[in-house]
Amino acid sequence: MEVKVNNLNFYYNKKSGIKILDSINFKIPNNTIVGITGKSGSGKTTLAELMCGINIPSSGKITVDDIFINKKNIFDERKLKNKIGYIAQNSENQIFNKTVKDELTYALKFLGKIIDDAKILEVLNFIGLNESYLNKNPLLLSTGERKKLSIAATLVLDTDIIIFDDPTRGLDAKSVKNLKRLIKNLKSNFRKTIIIISRDVEFIHALSDEVIIMDKGKILIWGNKYEVFKTTDVLKNYGLPIPKTMEFSSIVLDKKNIKIGYRDEINDLLKDIYRYVR
């Protein structure tokens, strides 16, 4: 299931002339992980909200599978919610139901879908919680547990496309590792298409196939992750951090004219260094 964005423009207030999103064009291929990053205020969350139908484009269009979202078109909101799930920023503080079970089934009920208890348990276990949580009060859970719950509440909808908005904020290293594993699993075993919005370039780099970098409502650069993060001059100029493994390989190339590989993880970089230093 693909997402296509064509000539998208968005203003909150046309009179102000301030474009929150300006001439956005890109495509998200099926079963890929696309990372969207950029400075605060560059329009990342607004873009996600438009993809989910929370806001309507001022001009241009978004295509989610076979649903068209544009200013003039009335689309089926429920159909869209069945295709694309959104885990918002700060989702762990947006839980309003009295029990974990209610939180997990709320959206299913809203969409008129069947509630399959076995499936719900499956999702709970997948996320690292378990059956004993079902009757608990979400407000009494730890931040990490609430974060997991908010993710599970979207996963039970079994949408083909999932957006994670700022998922690592406030998480400790162990939780970030678990989240990485989960997202990789969603891609390879569940064939999902995943969009990650984050300013944590290390997290984006570890997971994404493609990367979109936004700057003040426009796309600065987008494409294959390695090609994008290789452009160290552009990124430094913009003021975006560069993933450390990429920065290292770029320095080796610049200073020593040796092409070691571009890697995601430190252990893979280590193998390259060993090979090229000997």
Place this chain on the structure above:
Amino acid sequence: MSSVVSIKNMSFNYDSRRVFSDFNLDINRGDFVSLIGPNGSGKSTLVKIIAGLLEFDGEIYLDDLLLNKSNIKQIRKKVGVLLNNVDSQLIANKVFDNIAFPLVNQGLSRDEIIASVRDIALKLNITDLLNKNITEVNNMEKTLINLASVLVYKPQILIFDEAFENLDKIERDKILTILKNLNIIEKLTIINVTQNMEDILFGNMILILDDGRIIEYDTNDKVFDNSKVFSKLGLDLPFMVDLSIKLKYYNLIDRIIYDMEEMVDVLWK
């Protein structure tokens, strides 16, 4: 005493949970301590206790003054605290007023207050923000304004409790560089609670907590020598430290190298 923070036999419970039991710690004046540990280890609780925000059993001396209810006002002047939520400490509409607020009711004249605020704004390079509304500034600027509002009464100890979580790496490096300079030039003692392991390279001491106990408390170099404790607790290492340790293992380098360009030069002489 060269200890600016001295904790003796401290105990603290949260609801029915024992967080600290017979806890002891001495922090030397002028140290920049990175406080790390898994979630629930007590990091946040510890700094809140030091800042005089929580009642505890035992004795704590801040700059030789025993911390208790009767001198809490004096203690609060010695300690500047920046908590996790950047908006929670901003209480006035105008940036200027947010920074001036701690000086009100201190018996200073209006001119003295204005001079102090201008002074700290100059130091932090935020003079152009002083006349703005707090709604007009971004997250990085808010963090600097919060920092100004604690520095304005010239505390001896600065405490940061995961205060830079909403900044990206480049912004964090800027703030931490400012803090490092304050630490070196003005001998400000700093305790920085963080989940971000790159932050710890700005300090000179690392304090690792787990389950209310001190696992390690030593200089950066000595703690990195015992790096296994990081993985044992589920903590990451700073990238260059991690890479150095692994390259050392393969005899490609002989020490921890913190600078990437330097490491490239050493590897490919």
